[in-house]
Amino acid sequence: MAVLWGREAEQAQLARVLSRARAGESAALVLLGDPGIGKTALLTQAAAAASGFTVLRCAGVETEAEVPFAALHQLLLPIMDRADALVDAQSAALRAALGLGPPAPGDLLLVGAAVLSLLAEASPVACFIDDAHWLDDASAACLRFVARRLQAESIAMVFAAREFAGLPAHRVPPLSPEAAAHLVADLPSPVRARVLTAAAGNPLALLELPRTFPDDRPVPLPARIQDSFATRLDTLPPDALLLAATDDRADLSTLLRAGADLTALSQAERAGLIEVLDGRVVFTHPLLRAAAYRHATFDRRLAAHRSLAAAVDDPDRRAWHLAAAATGPDEEAAVALEQAAERARGRTGYAATAAALQRAADLTAASPKRLARLVAAAEAADVAGRPDQVRALLDRLPPSEAIRLRAKLAPDAATAHELLITGARDAPRSVAGPMLFEAARNAWQQGDRARLAEVSGLLHERGLRSAAGLDAALATIDGETPSRDGMRAMAELVAAAEDIEAAFVAGLIGDFTASRAIAASAVARAREEGAAGRLPRALATLAAAELHLGRFRDAVTTAAEGLQLATDLGGPTQQLDGILAWIAAARGEDAECIRLAATGDPAWSAWALALLDLGRGRATEASDRFESAHRGPAGRHMQAVYSAPDQIEAAIKAGRRDRAEAVYVRFESWATTCDTDWSNAALARCRAALTEAAGVPDLPWEAARTHLIVGERLRRERRKHDSRVHLRTAAELFDRLGAAPWADRARAELRAAGEATTPAPEHDTLSxxxxxxxxxxxxxxxxxxxxxxxxxxxxxxxxxxxxxxxxxxxxxxxxxxxxxxx
Missing domain, CATH: 1.10.10.10 (Winged helix-like DNA-binding domain superfamily/Winged helix DNA-binding domain)
Incomplete structure (x- = not known):
């Protein structure tokens, strides 16, 4: 790799990235720095050094920031002939995203997976992405996803940006005084000193400022460089580069149709301001392009956009040029943007959809149509994961509009509840039902009995079919036995739907078998459709059901994937963290349990920490944790249902039998009403802990815990032979579940019962x-x-x-x- 003066450290980092990819690994790096600091030069040099790689390059362009996948199209076009090697769903989604095929189902992460697979097909491959801060949102999100998923594909990805979060980064510093002096060594001494002071170690400034002798004005360096470029533009015919600067994607033929002067472009090329490569005009530096655009007067810029709108073939770019040329309400431009939004939605470019609809609304005179465009823009921004934009759009709407969006972005559960309730009171039944269901789910998760009762009253008032089912949930949150009619109504809700809400309701009635089946179906549909955005919630629901059914390995696998996807999407991870904390507790992974509980859902986390104490023999601490958690609003429904068997065992071992019996009375009433696989299995464990009953359930976790409880009691009663049968079975089940502290307890009891034990079998555990x-x-x-x-x-x-x-x-x-x- 040839040496860039003063950039030895950066060159070494880039060489390591390429070296890792050559060795069969993958790596990503972001070079951060101010304009002109040398990021582009470093990318160019690294690309030249990438011998043996398929080299792909693209750059973010400010005027294309609203065109979905514009940068990705530029990056991948040289290898799109390999897209046929992808599975059909990926190939179709990628071609649709890049505008190379018809619209196809799939979301941003399906496109990201397709890009990753395509790059792996072309490997070893080196991707160089310049001006990443100007990437369109869809390309930026997709490339971040790919960079975070790199493992062993022989892919190197290097980004250059002013700011670009979410990936390993190195900030390129100003040149050292020695390196800066070397670059201007040929200047006369007085000029050299002033240039060195003005440039402050910026390489582009060191090269450009001598062309226009710097003065002492306190002008920011990028503006000073642009001023220098503007001086050079004055040597050309007026607006010689305006059309090229207005649309960086336009090829030469399009620029000429729009009125560009070929002679002036040739003059600009001779002056070193542009290059004409593959029929396109390319500026020698992004700041030069900005200078060429800003150098023109406002009216000439509007005229340039109008000329390009008439000349370009791409309908999306035409729409944005029309919008840029508008000076007031303009229905032609608004309709063109609305159509561009629909095309962006078909390519899963939801950020671009939101931007186009927002601009369309800006260009629409006050009317119901303007209101509808603003609501649609807010909904698209929500799907795109841009809450700040959603809030800004909601501020422009009357309070009665987009209630569910307002509730979703509310600062707290109480505000969300009030919004949904108020909206549901005035909404038609078809809209009120979903609003009230969301309000009920929110109240349930908060353990808020009063708000749940309020929703129940409104459901009855509106005659909605879910009212009886919510009554059953209300009884459960009170620790009371729900009516059989209410439980039947909730079961009907489960049977009538196959979406993830039905899986949630199934969990409320203890039917984790149904919950697992529904959630698994929802996950399978999301995978088939490439709808990764729906997966984290579906995977969390599936993992919770698997956990309750004692399918620990399934639950870990499911929750780990959900957590990765939620992180990729920037969505909430609390429930997944809580589920993984619970499993870590069961497996005796103390540090991991504590780490995950710190960020997990409060109810799951409290249960996990109590279970960790119980598994380690700290019964009093476990009982105290349960009591503390269940006094808070987040724990009220948990006390009545899911953690009751653990709470009962902890209370008995802590010498608090009265407390255990009080919890048991409520749980038994609820469980017998539910009459599901899980409720019956959990109830059998509770009875074994409190009575002489020795029935053993089928579910592995409940069976192992019950065998341990019975075996411990029999050993205390000096029935050692009988106890050993139960304790041996418990140890084997716990080993299979990977529940090390519980297996250790079973073996300790076995030894106390007079049976020699062998250590738990060693497993080379799969991730x-x-x-x-x-x-x-x-x-x-x-x-x-x-x-x-x-x-x-x-x-x-x-x-x-x-x-x-x-x-x-x-x-x-x-x-x-x-x-x-x-």
């Missing part, structure tokens, strides 16, 4: 992703199909199978299919 991939491979899925389902690359699938096979003691997929991976 959650390895297990998930191994299961899919065992089911006959190809690497490409697995990659598409999990939003990773086929090479990453191969990498994880390579690691999993030795741990499982197999060498082929045929052998893998014979294993029990449940």
């Amino acid at each position: 959650p992703q390895e297990l998930q991939i191994a299961r899919l491979a065992a089911a006959g899925k190809t690497n490409r199909e697995i990659a598409a389902m999990l939003f990773i690359s086929p090479k990453t699938v191969s990498y994880h199978l390579y690691r999993a096979f030795p741990k499982l003691g197999v060498t082929t997929r045929t052998q893998l299919a014979r294993l029990d991976l449940s």
Whole structure:
């Protein structure tokens, strides 16, 4: 790699990124810095040094920031001939996103997975993305997703930006005084001193300012460089580069149709201001392009946009040029933007959809149509994950509009509830029902009995079918037995729907078998449709059901994937953190449990920490935690249902039998009314803890806990032979679940009962992703199909199978299919 003076450290970092990709790994790096600091030069040099790589380049363009996937189109076009190698859903979604095919189902993360797979197909590949701060939102989100998912694909990704969060970054500093002096060594001494002072170590300024001898005005450096560029533009015919600066994507033929002067462009090229490459006009620096645009007067800029609107073939760019040329309400431009928004929505470019609709509303005279465009813009911004834009749009709407959006962005649960209730009172039944369901779910999760009762009253008042079901939830939150009619109504809600809300309701009545089936179906549909945005919530619901059914490995795998996707989407992770904290507690991973509980959902986290204490033999501490948690609003429904069996056991072991019996009375009444697999299994464990009953449930976690309780009691009663049967079974089940502290307790009891024990078997444990991939491979899925389902690359699938096979003691997929991976 040739040396850039004063940039040895940055060059070494870039060389390491390329070296890792050459070695079969992958790496990403963001170069941060002020305009002119040398980021583009570093990218150019690294691209030249990437011998043996497929080199892909693109740059963010300020005027294209609202065109979805504009930068991604530029980056991937040279390798799109490889897109046929992708699975059909990925190929269709990627072609649709880039405008190379018809609209296809799929969201941003499906497109991201397609990009990752495509880059892996072309590997070793080096991607250089300049001016990333000007990337359109869809391209930026997609490339961040890809960069975070890099593992073993032989891909190097280097970004250059003023600011670009979310990836490993290095800020490029000003040049050292010695390096700066070297660059201007040929200048006369007085000029050199002033240039060095004005440039402050900025390489572009050191090269550009000598052309226009710097004065002493306190002008920011980028503006001073632009002033220098403007002076150079004065040597050309007026507005010689205005059209090229107004639309950086326009090819030469389009610029000429719009009225560009070929002679003036040739003169600009000779002056070193532009290059004409592959039929396109390229400015030698982004600041020069900005200077060329700002150098023209306002009326000439409007005229340039009008000329380009008439000349460009792309309807989206035409729409934005029409909008830029408008000086007041303009229905032609508004309609064109509305159509552009629909095309962006078809390419899952929701940020671009929101921007186009917002601008369309700006260009619409006050009317119901303007209101509708603002609401549609707010809804698209919400899907795009841009809450600040949503709030700004909502501020422009009457208070009665977009109530559900207002509630979603409310600062607290109480405000959200009031918005939904107020909106539902005046809304037609078809709209009121969903609003009230959201209000009920919000109140349930907060353990807020008063607000839940308010929703119940409104449901009855409006004659909505979910009223009886909510009465059952209300009874549950009070620790009372719900009526059978109410439970039947909730069961009907479950049976009547297959969405994730039905899975949530199934959990309310303790039917985790149904909840798991519904959630698994929702996850499968989301995967099939490529709707990754719906997956985190569906995966959280599925993981909770798997956990209650004692399918710990499934729950970990499911929750870990949900957490990764939620992080990628910038969405909430509290429930997933809480579920993983609970499993960490069951497995005796103390530090991990405490770490996850600190950020998890309060109810899940409190239960996890209490379970951790209980598993470690700290019964009094566990009982205290349960009492403390259940006194708070977030724990009221948990006390009556899910954690009651653990609370009962902790209270008994802490010598608080009266408390255990009080909790049991409520739980028994609820569980017998539910009459589900989980409620019956949990009730059997409670009875074993409080009575002589010795019935053992089928669910593995409940069975293991019950065997342990019965075995402990029998040993205390000196019935050692009988106790050993239960304790041995408990130890085996706990081993299978990976619940180390509970297996240790069972073995300690076995030894006390006179039976020698062997240590728990050593397992070369699969990671959650390895297990998930191994299961899919065992089911006959190809690497490409697995990659598409999990939003990773086929090479990453191969990498994880390579690691999993030795741990499982197999060498082929045929052998893998014979294993029990449940």
